[in-house]
Amino acid sequence: MKILHASAEYFPYIKMGGLADMLASLTKEQAKTEKVYVALPLIGSMGKEPNWTGKEYKAILPEDGIEETFAVSLLTKARFREADESGIKLYFFDSELFRSLDSIYGTIDEHYRFAIFSYACYALSQILQVDSFHAHDWHTAMSLALQKNSSHSIPSVFTIHNLAYQGDHPFWMTGFLKEDPFRLVTSPFDHNEKCNYMKAGILSAGKITTVSPGYKEETLREPNGFGLSYALQKRGSDYTGILNGIDTDEWNPKSDKRIFQTYSAKDWKEGKLKNKTLLYEEIGRPHLPLDAPLIGLIGRLTYQKGFPTFLQAFLERRHLPHRYVVLGSGDTETEKAFFHLSDVMPDVFYFYRGYNESLAHKIEAASDFFLMPSLFEPCGLNQMYSHVYGTIPIVSRVGGLRDTVEESMDPKFKTGIVFEPNDVSSLGYALERAKDLYFSTDRNFVVKTIMNLDWTWTKRKLEYDFIYQKAIELLQ
Ligand code: ADP
Ligand code: GLC
Numbered sequence: 001m002k003i004l005h006a007s008a009e010y011f012p013y014i015k016m017g018g019l020a021d022m023l024a025s026l027t028k029e030q031a032k033t034e035k036v037y038v039a040l041p042l043i044g045s046m047g048k049e050p051n052w053t054g055k056e057y058k059a060i061l062p063e064d065g066i067e068e069t070f071a072v073s074l075l076t077k078a079r080f081r082e083a084d085e086s087g088i089k090l091y092f093f094d095s096e097l098f099r100s101l102d103s104i105y106g107t108i109d110e111h112y113r114f115a116i117f118s119y120a121c122y123a124l125s126q127i128l129q130v131d132s133f134h135a136h137d138w139h140t141a142m143s144l145a146l147q148k149n150s151s152h153s154i155p156s157v158f159t160i161h162n163l164a165y166q167g168d169h170p171f172w173m174t175g176f177l178k179e180d181p182f183r184l185v186t187s188p189f190d191h192n193e194k195c196n197y198m199k200a201g202i203l204s205a206g207k208i209t210t211v212s213p214g215y216k217e218e219t220l221r222e223p224n225g226f227g228l229s230y231a232l233q234k235r236g237s238d239y240t241g242i243l244n245g246i247d248t249d250e251w252n253p254k255s256d257k258r259i260f261q262t263y264s265a266k267d268w269k270e271g272k273l274k275n276k277t278l279l280y281e282e283i284g285r286p287h288l289p290l291d292a293p294l295i296g297l298i299g300r301l302t303y304q305k306g307f308p309t310f311l312q313a314f315l316e317r318r319h320l321p322h323r324y325v326v327l328g329s330g331d332t333e334t335e336k337a338f339f340h341l342s343d344v345m346p347d348v349f350y351f352y353r354g355y356n357e358s359l360a361h362k363i364e365a366a367s368d369f370f371l372m373p374s375l376f377e378p379c380g381l382n383q384m385y386s387h388v389y390g391t392i393p394i395v396s397r398v399g400g401l402r403d404t405v406e407e408s409m410d411p412k413f414k415t416g417i418v419f420e421p422n423d424v425s426s427l428g429y430a431l432e433r434a435k436d437l438y439f440s441t442d443r444n445f446v447v448k449t450i451m452n453l454d455w456t457w458t459k460r461k462l463e464y465d466f467i468y469q470k471a472i473e474l475l476q
Contacts, residue, residue, distance in 0.1 A: 001131045001132060001468065002035045002128065002130040002131045003131065003132045003133075004039060004124065004125045004128060005038045005039070005135075005136065006039045006118070006125075006133070006135045006136065006143055007039070007040060007137070009023065009104065010090070011023075011250075012357075013048055014043060014104050016103075016104060018244070022381070024247065025244075025246055026244075026464070027088050028088070029457035029458065029461045031086070031087050037090075037124075038091065039080065040092055041098040042092035042095075043101040050092060052083050053082045056079045057080040057082070059078040059093060060075035060123055066180045066181055069179045070176070071176055072180050074096070075116060075181065077095070078116075080094070081094050093120050093121075097112075097116055110167075111173065111174070111197070114197070115176070115197075118141070118143040119181060122146040125143075126150070130154060131154070131155065131468075133147060133154045133157070134156070135205070136158075136159050137162065137165065137198075138197040139197075140201075141200055141201025142201070144205045145189070145201070145203075145204040147204065148205075149184065155471035155472040156207075157209060157467055159208075160201075160208065163198070163224070164226055164376070168194045168196040168197070171186070171194060177195070188204060192227065202228060203231060203234070207239075208238055208239045208240070209464075209467060211241070212242075213242075213403055214241070214399050214401075216241030217241070218398070218399060224376055240463075242463045242464060243379065245460045246381060246384045246456070246457075248456055251361075251388055253268075253365055256361055256365065258357070258362065259275055259364075260275050260278040261275055263275075263390075265447075268390040271365070273290060275365040276294055277290060278366075282362070283350050288323055288347065292322065293323070293368045293434060294322070294366060295322050295367060295368070295431075296326075296370045297324065297328070297371050298328060298370075299372070301329060301335060306375045307338075308337075309373050309375075310371060310373045311338075313424045313425075313428040313431060314341075316425075316428050322369075323347075325352075325366075327354075327360060329353050329354050338353070339351055339353070364382075364391055365391075368392065369391065370382060370386035371393075372395045372401060373396055374399070374401060375421050376399055377395075377400055377401050379399065379400030380395070383395055383400075383401055386450075387404075388450075388455065390447045390450060392416055392443075392450065393405050394417040394419070394434055395418055396419055397420055397421060404455075405417075406418070411446050411449075415450050417434055418430070
């Protein structure tokens with residue numbers, strides 16, 4: 001089967017969060033048995049120089065009577081440049097709209113850029129004559145409406161990684177959707193009198209998935225449907241939750257080149273101690289006690305991730321022996337609070353503001369616990385990375401976190417510590433339980449259990465195969 005994915009992120013070329021990791025790891029697994037193509041924007045600062053094959057493809061379909069609108073001229077000047085990534089063909093959309101960007105998101109005209117990109121992805125699916133077209137998140141959702149309206153529709157799947165971002169904007173900005181080459185009927189985009197790409201994707205795709213069964217259930221109700229629960233309900237059994245897998249070549253304490261000392265389930269204690277010692281040296285806190293629990297936190301500092309709940313719980317439980325290393329950037333208020341703690345309590349708290357892939361791996365390897373206080377979490381990858389590194393996750397009971405972490409009473413089945421979202425005392429109590437677990441012999445069982453969990457794509461890839469098959473049947 002020939003599958004074309006359309007996405008704004010793909011590790012290691014463009015990464016802002018989990019979408020990049022999820023797609024790179026899923027396609028790696030798919031490429032073992034299928035022909036896999038990925039369409040991506042080419043931006044100014046890429047995480048890696050692509051391995052160009054020299055082949056190029058048009059980004060617009062030849063059609064009769066097409067008018068020379070602004071969008072048409074942009075697409076005519078653009079092209080897809082092919083690159084090879086271990087057998088996966090990457091198609092970088094080379095356009096003046098993206099070429100100069102340092103970062104993929106956040107420009108005020110992004111709904112326009114991503115409309116052009118979405119059209120180009122749709123065109124590429126037709127040019128490559130793929131069997132399945134798989135779009136991810138709102139950035140490429142419009143291509144599903146184009147696919148549906150086409151006289152040559154290709155079976156399509158839409159994966160929602162985060163319903164909180166919908167690409168909505170005032171309709172007056174989107175008159176171009178009625179013009180060439182889109183020629184779209186805009187009613188499926190209409191949501192509260194705004195133009196909403198996510199909604200059009202939901203209504204147009206053959207099949208829809210999201211990244212965990214738990215999150216799927218949550219999105220069918222408000223507030224986690226972010227206003228679109230009714231559209232998802234409409235799709236009934238066309239909507240499925242498939243838990244993400246992880247890339248255990250990239251995230252593996254036995255072979256990770258980014259960490260100070262590799263280790264396995266046999267020597268995790270020595271391995272972690274060495275990583276903790278050297279991490280404390282690297283961050284300029286060599287005096288921190290090695291026998292106190294270290295809790296790692298990594299992530300985008302946005303509303304979703306619930307860090308303010310943690311900050312409050314932390315202040316209430318100052319008596320606990322935990323040390324904290326935090327890596328992330330985002331909301332200014334949260335950054336300020338973390339900087340403040342790092343300043344006034346340097347013996348307890350360390351904050352690194354920014355994005356740092358190597359430091360993320362080092363924190364996973366050095367930490368005893370990993371905290372994710374999310375208010376909602378479609379899947380979450382760090383709790384699974386933590387398992388693999390023998391780092392016990394402490395998570396809120398939401399979305400993919402509740403599907404992957406269980407606080408069983410039996411230490412042989414316990415895979416982490418779970419608390420209620422947005423609840424300071426529940427989080428505080430979870431921090432207390434972490435201390436008890438750290439100093440008990442049960443910890444050895446828990447670490448052994450989590451390091452042996454299977455979070456690979458091997459089985460979950462088959463769930464996507466099933467969905468592709470169903471999407472194909474819809475068009476037969
Ligand atoms: P989301 O996609 O909502 O951000 P995920 O848990 O799915 O959440 O994935 C986040 C990914 O991004 C993880 O691989 C995490 O390690 C990484 N990440 C987030 N913030 C940073 C950062 N500041 N530095 C390095 N990696 C980060
Ligand atoms: C999103 C979600 C995150 C998920 C990731 C990959 O960014 O916020 O929970 O793990 O996508 O699917």
